[in-house]
Amino acid sequence: MxxxxxxxxxxxxxxxxxxxxxxxxxxxxxxxxxxxxxxxxxxxxxxxxxxxxxxxxxxxxxxxxxxxxxxxxxxxxxxxxxxxxxxxxxxxxxxxxxxxxxxxxxxxxxxxxxxxxxxxxxxxxxxxxxxxxxxxxxxxxxxxxxxxxxxxxxxxxxxxxxxxxxxxxxxVGSGDRHLYDASVHNLFPLIFRALDAGERPTIFGTDYDTADGTCVRDYxxxxxxxxxxxxxxxxxxxxxxxxxxxxxGSGQGVSVREIMQAVAEVTGRRFEPRLAARRPGDPARIVADGSLAARDLDWRMRHSLDQMVASAYQAAPNGE
Known part of the structure; x- marks a missing residue:
């Protein structure tokens, strides 16, 4: 079976x-x-x-x-x-x-x-x-x-x-250095590809109703x-x-700008993001309460944000 x-x-x-x-x-x-x-x-x-x-x-x-x-x-x-x-x-x-x-x-x-x-x-x-x-x-x-x-x-x-x-x-992240997010649209691979190409990663939208103006997400x-x-x-x-x-979800919101800062700190690759207009379909903020999943599915955060960034960065193709 x-x-x-x-x-x-x-x-x-x-x-x-x-x-x-x-x-x-x-x-x-x-x-x-x-x-x-x-x-x-x-x-x-x-x-x-x-x-x-x-x-x-x-x-x-x-x-x-x-x-x-x-x-x-x-x-x-x-x-x-x-x-x-x-x-x-x-x-x-x-x-x-x-x-x-x-x-x-x-x-x-x-x-x-x-x-x-x-x-x-x-x-x-x-x-x-x-x-x-x-x-x-x-x-x-x-x-x-x-x-x-x-x-x-x-x-x-x-x-x-x-x-x-x-x-x-x-x-985000990776549980095996050979398993990586190959999406051309997701934030982490977009950041890594830009850095590997010698370019500045892009923040899409800085005028959202959030603390720093960038989208807030639950990673x-x-x-x-x-x-x-x-x-x-x-x-x-x-x-x-x-x-x-x-x-x-984790119950904790992190902004796109904060993600950029975490990537710079964890990888040691300092950069100033490029700012661009919003992408269609992107909400300003979405953060979840995972209590029901914690009750029934042993759902919990076993990784910190820095660990998420580090594992994603170390995964191939970035790690090879």
Whole structure:
């Protein structure tokens, strides 16, 4: 029996499959490798090069590998870019999730942990976002993630599947120096690539209603996030109660300017950031209360901000 991980060759997925493997939960990876990295998947873990839009192939894979649950991480994850490409965001995140649910029904798989996002909240008024905070996404990406949550909830009513959705905040760091965030849009790799190119990293937006005018985010370490997936899958496996959604956040906000300062201090590479206009779809502040996840999923911050920065910087390709 195994757990199928969609998007398991991605930055987050690669950490999740290692955590599952370490817990003896036999991961199987489905990834189209459109953004995933084949080398992120250890040789002993099956890697099926499939899109989540391939219903029949997914169902056959679930039956062949005796899948008992799915951790669904595959999708289009760029809030700013989704403003330019909303149809693509909805195809990948909504149609893709619907197709995956259909394949699960075909194969009789009844458990799913969904990779959702803080983007479903938009720009909340609360200083600390809880799972009861109203959802008001401000980008097609956030909208598509929320619709995917609805699809899963509706299918749970219709087909009796057990499920939970994990709403991520800003995921950074590395649990293995060979696993790195290759995104062309995320803050840490943007900073590192600029420094490696001899350029000044860019702050997008300095006129937000925050203490220093830059966006405030809730940063969590990817290895801590991976452990929460294992805990959620375990609870579903055992038939233990779970909440429909959990926030995976630290409760502490850090501004983009503060991140830049931390990078300079940890790496010893001093720089003055370049200032640019805001990017579309970026809320001013979003910080989460992770109390429910702490109660049920052993969710806690095992890494400091400096450790997050150091582990991310030491990971390849920066570390090689």
């Amino acid at each position: 195994s757990w199928l991980v969609t998007g398991g060759a991605g930055y987050i997925g690669a950490h999740v499959i290692r955590a599952l493997d370490g817990a003896g939960m036999s991961p199987v990876v489905v990834d189209s490798l459109s953004s995933g990295v084949r080398g992120f998947v250890p040789d002993h873990i099956p890697l099926l090069e499939l899109s989540i839009l391939q219903r029949d192939e997914l169902a056959r894979a679930m039956l062949r590998h005796r899948v008992r649950g799915v951790i669904h991480l595959a999708g289009y994850k760029y809030a700013g870019e989704s403003v330019r490409y909303p149809l693509h965001a909805f195809e990948q995140n909504v149609t893709g999730t619907a197709t995956l649910l259909q394949a699960m029904a075909d194969a009789g798989v009844e458990r799913i942990v969904f990779s959702s996002s803080a983007a479903v909240y938009g720009t909340p008024r609360e200083e600390l976002v809880t799972e009861r905070t109203p959802t008001s996404p401000q980008s097609p990406y956030g909208q598509s993630k929320l619709v995917a949550e609805w699809l899963i909830s509706d299918q749970a009513v219709a087909a009796g599947i057990a499920h939970t959705s994990l709403r991520y905040f800003n995921v 969590v370490h990817v290895a801590d996030l991976a452990l929460a997936h294992v805990a959620a899958a375990r609870r579903l496996e055992r038939g233990e109660p779970v909440e429909p959604v959990y926030n995976l």
